[in-house]
Amino acid sequence: MTAQGSAGPPSEDLARLAGLHGVATSYSPSPDRTVAASATAVTLALAALGVDASTPEAVRAALAAREQELSERLLPPTVVVWSGGTSPALAALPAGTRLRVETEQGESRGSLEELPPGVHRLTATAPDGRGAEAHLVVAPPRLPTPTARSYGLLVQLYSLLSQRSWGMGDLGDLAELAAWAGRALGAGFVQVNPLHAAVPGAPTDPSPYRPSSRRFPDPVHLRVEDVPEYAYVEDPERLRAPAARAAELRASVLHKGALIDRDAVWELKRRALELIREVELGPGRRAAYADFLAEQGEALEDHATWCALAEVHGSDWSRWPAALRDPRSAGTARARGELMDRVDFHCRLAWLTDTQLSEAQRAAREAGMPIGIVHDLAVGVHPQGADAWAQQEYFAAGMSVGAPPDAFNARGQDWGLPPWRPDRLAESGYAPYRRLLRALFRYAGALRIDHVMGLFRLWWVPQGRPPTEGTYVRYDAEAMLAILVLEASRAGAIVIGEDLGTVEPGVREKLRERGVLGTSVLWFERDWEGDGRPLPPESWRADCLATATTHDLPSTAARLTGEHVELRHRLDLLTRPLEQERAEAAADAGEWLALLSRLGLLHGTGGGQGGSEEEAQIQAVHRFLLRTPARMVGVWLPDTVGDRRPQNLPGTWDQYPNWRLPVADAEGRAVTLEELARSPRLHALLDVVRTARRE
Numbered sequence: 001m002t003a004q005g006s007a008g009p010p011s012e013d014l015a016r017l018a019g020l021h022g023v024a025t026s027y028s029p030s031p032d033r034t035v036a037a038s039a040t041a042v043t044l045a046l047a048a049l050g051v052d053a054s055t056p057e058a059v060r061a062a063l064a065a066r067e068q069e070l071s072e073r074l075l076p077p078t079v080v081v082w083s084g085g086t087s088p089a090l091a092a093l094p095a096g097t098r099l100r101v102e103t104e105q106g107e108s109r110g111s112l113e114e115l116p117p118g119v120h121r122l123t124a125t126a127p128d129g130r131g132a133e134a135h136l137v138v139a140p141p142r143l144p145t146p147t148a149r150s151y152g153l154l155v156q157l158y159s160l161l162s163q164r165s166w167g168m169g170d171l172g173d174l175a176e177l178a179a180w181a182g183r184a185l186g187a188g189f190v191q192v193n194p195l196h197a198a199v200p201g202a203p204t205d206p207s208p209y210r211p212s213s214r215r216f217p218d219p220v221h222l223r224v225e226d227v228p229e230y231a232y233v234e235d236p237e238r239l240r241a242p243a244a245r246a247a248e249l250r251a252s253v254l255h256k257g258a259l260i261d262r263d264a265v266w267e268l269k270r271r272a273l274e275l276i277r278e279v280e281l282g283p284g285r286r287a288a289y290a291d292f293l294a295e296q297g298e299a300l301e302d303h304a305t306w307c308a309l310a311e312v313h314g315s316d317w318s319r320w321p322a323a324l325r326d327p328r329s330a331g332t333a334r335a336r337g338e339l340m341d342r343v344d345f346h347c348r349l350a351w352l353t354d355t356q357l358s359e360a361q362r363a364a365r366e367a368g369m370p371i372g373i374v375h376d377l378a379v380g381v382h383p384q385g386a387d388a389w390a391q392q393e394y395f396a397a398g399m400s401v402g403a404p405p406d407a408f409n410a411r412g413q414d415w416g417l418p419p420w421r422p423d424r425l426a427e428s429g430y431a432p433y434r435r436l437l438r439a440l441f442r443y444a445g446a447l448r449i450d451h452v453m454g455l456f457r458l459w460w461v462p463q464g465r466p467p468t469e470g471t472y473v474r475y476d477a478e479a480m481l482a483i484l485v486l487e488a489s490r491a492g493a494i495v496i497g498e499d500l501g502t503v504e505p506g507v508r509e510k511l512r513e514r515g516v517l518g519t520s521v522l523w524f525e526r527d528w529e530g531d532g533r534p535l536p537p538e539s540w541r542a543d544c545l546a547t548a549t550t551h552d553l554p555s556t557a558a559r560l561t562g563e564h565v566e567l568r569h570r571l572d573l574l575t576r577p578l579e580q581e582r583a584e585a586a587a588d589a590g591e592w593l594a595l596l597s598r599l600g601l602l603h604g605t606g607g608g609q610g611g612s613e614e615e616a617q618i619q620a621v622h623r624f625l626l627r628t629p630a631r632m633v634g635v636w637l638p639d640t641v642g643d644r645r646p647q648n649l650p651g652t653w654d655q656y657p658n659w660r661l662p663v664a665d666a667e668g669r670a671v672t673l674e675e676l677a678r679s680p681r682l683h684a685l686l687d688v689v690r691t692a693r694r695e
Contacts, residue, residue, distance in 0.1 A: 009036040017063045022474035037471035044462040048396035074132035077426040080482045096127040135429030139482040143515030150188025155637040157192045162673035167249030167265040171356040172223030175363040182367025191374035199385045206659035209378045212385030215439045219349035220266045229279035242268040254670045259660040292351045302390035304346035308339040317389040357443040372445030379451040380417030402461045412467025422475045441491035452497030455480040518544040537627040546630035551647045556639045596620040619688045626692035640682035642666030
């Protein structure tokens, strides 16, 4: 039987070959258990890396070639030096090797001393005449951390409607929220969901975590009236129809219980933006647009070209005419020329959205926020989207990112996102990763990285196979972290890693060493290595963002009342008897409430008008979070008004309206930004938070 056809463990030769390419042959779902990856999974992962391991003969040939390559090379493709430190790769060079560095700044250096931070070009010449070139990443030793402890609001932007929204929350609402929260509430940040460009469809996938592009934002978030040219449309009457329809969409969500309809919102905004584009830009605005085009270069042209081609041929580029599937083909160049007007339209949208994102961050900082807007970086991109088309050489063909089976999901997970190839990233000096981070840090005071463990390794699932038949593939975590620290330091931004769930030993320690904050959620913070009881506040880590919940979890009110169990029961999602689930949820909440009471944090009713026991409990939860040493404390905005519904219910598709719900009160009534600002319940909770923070 060939290696590819084997469901058993890899042979000794295949295991050695896999190890030399960073492909794992086993994984540990728990400290006391190791599971072997199948030879099939390992073989297919190697194939996605361009390594033929389909037969024993091919394995031996590939192994010999790899061993020879590693023994003969002077340097790996990318070398990392932390400022003030040394590099094992450089220390291993033969004595007498001459080095020369061409810096990012255009200087030529004959030594590595006092190099500026950046990604430079390193040339090495050994005494025996062998030579090598490599990318040299010089990064500060660690990221900046918050200078003072702060609290902030967490919200899914689409869910935050104001009386000016066109049916979903927009960047004008974000700027307004930040200005109010900073000035009136003393908040230090506002964290939002990924605002990456979505893949258009019928309907569009509403998940912000499967974007078309992570580098460019989605213009559906634009506040149309805030585009300067809006006021100068030649015939304003033409704008009345989309504006009137937008008012109807907003009213249906706010007053009639309708779901957020992203596609309907975008159709109205697209019509309005096309009218606005007819207005000639003033000289200053035109110069700013030209600067944006020059700065973004080929990446923006690729993105806008994909958008224009998708309008003609549909959003799945794998079904386009063959000549258009290659972004560098002559056919694509011709099509770009023929569609230049639409290409320019999409370039213009990227510029307008970038501008409003920057304005939101400026509003936050002007309101006194030390951090401002915390943006979210999704773990990957949609296989049919713009990034997957434009950067094909960097993605592993035939693979998808997911998670192995564990105690929470015996079947594993397939997220439908193509992984980056670690070898191609290293060969390029991590160019696409650098460009992505630089683009996001343009308008972010901090960046949350979803599934930050992906900087170290990702679970690769072969297409057409279940997640159980995947395996881990390693990335150069030292290089990934160095690029992250470099770009964040240049922007003066903080980084938060979403490190929930099963985390490989040593990962959290390495992230903390480089200044990456973790994520700690109240309900998961237990003494798992001891008695399993809730972790007292003094035992929490300091280098984290501490929260009561997230977008993927029940709201605090739902958790305390057990409503999350009832919801899963109604949707037939429970795997155990209802009474058992209820009892376990009640016991979990009861343990936490008992701890809050023992600590003297549970103060009667909730205060404010109509304060209730539930409000008092939610306030106590947040007093607890402020008693931990966490550098940042996040308040889930729906918690401030008693919302019962999660924004996303993992494991569901059409059973639940994921990513389409507005912020609502305890009765499920949608609440506008203006109503939030007047809410006694919100002010009572945030008064508690501010008081606890000062204490």
